[in-house]
Amino acid sequence: MSDSVIRAAHDVLIVGGGGAGLRAAIAIAETNPGLDVAVVSKVYPMRSHTVSAEGGAAGVIADDDSLDEHCYDTVSGSDWLGDQNAIEAFVREAPRELLQLEHWGCPWSRQPDGRIAVRAFGGMKKKRTWFAADKTGFHMLHALFQTSLRYAEVTRYDEEFVTRLLVDDGRVHGAVAIGLMSGRIQAITAKAVILCTGGCGKVFPFTTNANINTGDGMALAYRAGAPLEDMEFVQYHPTGLPFTGILITEAARAEGGWLLNKDGYRYLQDYDLGTPTPTPELRSMELGPRDRLSQAFVHEVEKGRAADSPYGPVVHLDLRHLGEALIDAKLPFVRELCLKYERIDPVHELVPVRPVVHYMMGGVSTDIDGATPLGGLYAAGETACVSINGANRLGSNSLPECLVFGARAGRAAAEYASAAGSTPSVVEAQATDEVRRLERDLLGKRPGGESIAAVREDMQATMEEAAGIFRTGPAMAKGADTLAELQERIGDVDLADTSRSFNTELLAALELANMLDISECILQAGMQREESRGAHQRTDFPARDDERFLTHLLVHRNPDGRSRIEHMPVTITRWVPGERVYGR
Template sequence: MTTAHDVVLVGGGGAGLRAAIAIAEARPELDVAVVSKVYPMRSHTVSAEGGAAGVIGADDSLDEHIYDTISGSDWLADQDAVEMFVEEAPRELIRLEHWGCPWSREPDGRVAVRPFGGMKKQRTWFAADKTGFHMLHTLFQTSLKYGTIHRYDEWFVTKLVVDDGVIQGVVAIELSTGRIETMTAKAVILATGGCGRVFPFTTNAAIKTGDGMSLAYRAGAPLKDMEFVQYHPTGLPFTGILITEAARAEGGWLLNKDGYRYLQDYDLGKPEPTPVLRSMELGPRDRLSQAFVHEVEEGRAIDTPYGPAVHLDLRHLGAKVIDAKIPFVRELCLKYQNVDPAAELVQVRPVVHYMMGGVHTDIHGATPVKGLYAAGEVACVSINGANRLGSNSLPELLVFGARAGRAAAEYAAGASGPTRAGLRQADDEHRRIWRELRGREPNGNERIADLREQMQHTMEGGAGIYRTGDSLTKAVDTLHEFQGRRDQARIEDHSHTFNTELLTFLELSAMLDVAETIVYSALRREESRGAHQRTDYSARDNDRFLAHSLAHRASDGSCQIRYLPVTITRWPVGERVYGR
């Protein structure tokens, strides 16, 4: 079956909904499809807690936000993209308020802002500690105003249809019926989020399996800066549930097993010693996660059934402050750890949180594949470089979701429909799913769950917080082996209705693609920069690696790495500092 749309959006979270609204506003005559493997309000944007950065205070400036972002990125961010992002972020946040987002306020009515990791000034807007929840509600409700936006909830896209370098549409499966459909489009926007599930311990929801990155990679768009994987320093052991940076912004402390605020012993890139005890917990996320590893190596971490941990201490804040500023933190700790942070210490450890890398795009969200765009965590513009600053990701999905939507709308308004060759590709994809997956014999010698778990532990061991050439080489070889073993995976469920086994097989295929680009990119980058730390190359090397890595899929399926210079505008490369 075939349906026709002008623009197809893959992903119904914050970036996808913002893009859909931008299309409807810019070109109300265009037909827009939002294809999401979950109901939009279950997209991972809903999980964001801490806030969204945007300059609003009289003591702040755009240049200061720009510099914090560039320095925090370890000078790998493209400065033209950062300048544009910082300028547009406050406008997007104000627009969101006009649509109904309930930003927290000061007693005098001004928008409340809080400090966040790596930011010198208080510029993080928040809605208590359920910021993503309120942002996503606002975007979803606003999208309902437009009759030209059509939703395909609980559909999974299996292929981008591309003919001669031009996008033609997508092929997708309806999860509730197993129906396979070709959706033709003049433009496609990927907004599927990140791929944290390639690691075993992550804050990411189960849906974040790198689907959009894999779709673009297989369609000919390179993946950029995939070696940069951000660990958040405070996840709950066992579950990986995030304890937001807002907990430390409100005054929380990180303590080792001796009750000592250990971060004062580490270089967080902060040049002046005076305020270190006050704000060291708000150092950049990569530095805090690396400090945790050293505490473990020195025997100063806490042993738990789920690995080493340290303590997050919020007791001195008191129940009143916690309930007013970070109530969700208290709720999560009580429900999932049976610990009340107002009276007890909370065990935490670093956990994979965010991908700085993603589909290579320009500042309009356009990829090298004509008519294909990307926005949000699935994309890499790049404004995050080697390390994303806390609270930059939510305004990023707004700014670049809107820009990608407007650019895709203008392109689609003048583009032609699908080609015969494109439609034949789509037919081939229909047959592949039926023949190779649904018709697969149930006696294969590999279990999908076993392969996924082995892949995750390979990634943690080979490309975790610290990497070496040996660990990465071993991971490359193991992942290559997994690609072959995947073809031997069995699918025992041949039913049509909510065939989750088929879905997990398709997700595993995407994760293996993405995992391979991470380890190949990390192996080639022989330096340490931001979240990419090589113990065999411990220094930053600007002569060789002040450049973006681009992972291309070759015709034989192998991963090839090329490099693209970083865009420098007004800020020459310097020492990475925090809190200047």
Template sequence: LFQTSLQFDNIVRYDEYFCTELLVEDDHCKGVVCIDIKSGEAKTFIANAVILATGGAGRVYQFNTNGGIVTGDGMSMAYRKGVALRDMEFVQYHPTGLPSSGILMTEGCRGEGGLLVNKDGYRYLQDYGLGPASDKPVKKAMELGPRDRLSQAFWHEREKGRTVKTEYGDVVYLDMRHLGEDYLHERLPMICHLAEQFEGVDPVTDPVPVRPAVHYTMGGIRTDIHAATSLTGLYAVGECASSGLHGANRLGSNSLTEFCVFGKVAGETAADFVKKQAPVTFSDSLQQQAQAALDGINALRRQSGNESIADIRKALTLTMEDHCGIYREEKLLKAGLDEVNALIERYQHIEIKDKSEAFNTELLMAYELGMLLDVAKAMLVSALNRTESRGAHQRLEPEYTERDDENFLKH
């Protein structure tokens, strides 16, 4: 995409910009306020249409497979302007992430014949309706079962004390030794490299420690089939959006199809909309909003406080891991919501020690933390309200362990 965009002179790129706020006038999104990371200056862009493609919110969890910038920015910015978030309770875990980093050990490992075993070397998935065990990979069975089922099986093994405790939490093993050195280096060279680099384990000679890690957020900004939100002129696409395509549990690779299709749809819909609008002007109202956003950036830079951004963020990710994880229940969700509300209060008292203008990453982390807190609260409230089990949302209470289509066959 980056290389393609460089081929067209009419595409103007603004790399190393961080978006902080949407500008809205008469229920019409008319631009954004950003920080130019290279200089530290705040910049305003006005337009008759804005398309958000900011990704998901996996970084709200301690263990995740996502990049460092996947912090729910677009979801939070839209939410703060009154745009609905939908299906936020549906968070997909991938069953095989490296414990120290969250880096993904892809399905290809298991597709080639890799086995998941507990601390006793036992292929435990057969105990959870995924068997019987077979010497060769079988679609939808054992190691090739659905991601959510494999992650749930890990949870049960941990509760039974059959996982391995490490400094990064409990793990099981992905055993590929039986495939042989030549086969592994031919078919899974990158997997071998990642395991050696990040875990110090050679899959040829030793099993690789793995654990479930948050991989994808099915929920996001509510959009229609045209990628439009409830706010005129605002569109969303990709993981930040909730098109409804994935339901309660995304199938592997469907997100690629989704953002290819809806990326095209969003671009065409926004372009058609803009053609029908009068040229946007930097009105007094928009100028006032932009100035307020600029004042907010400067106030955050100067703010004095006794709270650490890093401490709050670590507490947030651990809270979500412990209270809104693979399995949920009311008492844990309510306790998690209380903790997040307390963290939101602490966030009001953060202080940015770095006073530099250019490449002030601490300032960006402060904004990301505020956005993560918004998303975390939405996830907890949504999970509390869905008193059933469906897809990636599983409740522990006996009365909520099954699907309830009569009350919850809806977004």
């Protein structure tokens, strides 16, 4: 079978082995042990970007908290663009999923009596964020990965990159993948496919995201005919380290850290976020939502009140008053990262920070079971848009999102696969076409003189210019024109590396093609949304416009390759759109 274009057949194929993908795999193995499930990932699962999440995972557990309050915080945090049926399911199931992780060994931080400890987080009115010091994502991912090893029935294809979904008659039947070590290009067929490939921060130059976050699943779905949703909403995290973009967790502020301008002034008080208090107030000041804090930074720069650094304007995160004992107990990774990458000790010194691209609210449009409009295709985690995050995600909602919707998508895909028929023979021809495309168009190509790095750099600069914290119609239109030129240039990309073995240049070329498609979707949706909501702030349309835009935008790909935007209503169950109020 190994020389055939079809390498293997499974019931469910999961693309991506991070938090959502592994949770989906375990859900299928537990609920449908008879099904044959496989996980294909371009990195070993424990390298997935879930590993970098720091602050925590939200789930109602404290006695003074309620599901309704978590719902309301999430709905208002989303600027009323989140779908409330999805948010209600998410909030209801998050605590059980986090308990499940506890049973699987996640070393959650504890109260003295042994119960789970929770901390405050931005935009949350109650303490409900579970944490494992400040390496929460790392511990969750390793607990999931190590637990997944129990299920020997789960097949893994590690370090294999999916290049195309196989689709026939509106249904997905598997994928074509390149084995990085072997260089072998073959199809893996499946009755259902779940995309769990994470976000696409690498379309921007300055991001907390890892090198692998190139939006592969979004691009695969888009090209296969599934629409992307809420793509115009890009989250800037307010506190990244200059130069590297390394994330300094919101937990630093939840534990009591302050944001200061160059005069040592807690400037957030000037932006309708409340008044300063010595100890943190929930939903106030430094514990406001990320979109509002990142926007306040830009205004401080405009007023000339930001500090200078070799890498542009910064503000300061002040943790000194927290003391060494608390920092070492609750924020050890923050201290380690500051010492290593800034040569600054936050116990004694101010930490320079600036907003940094962190998270995509948008993604592959799904229902609350992770199903896309394409038969047999599912998505979960940052790749997907359910949409619980709407126009702005609250910190610590994304880790439980991976668990809740990973498990839901796993169960739904298992049910679909159990009822699905056999793989049509046309799939083999499609796979052969894809193998030929990769062999001839990429590996066997004559040099065209363009460099991958140069096109990628131009794309990133274009996106920063056009789709930053504040946007305008003309700037986005100009960016879209530049992207069209870059799409031409990528056709002339020169692959110097013709080796079959671990060809990371080929990988980079395929990732770049994915990112260019996604960049275009971000700008097209951004141009259509003529209002300001959450993370999408347009200086030419500064107000929220519920009359025209209390709606999701879906980006479809037309057969000619161009994008087409459609509207989809927001689901409102119990919380009518209102003003977002923080600090008062």
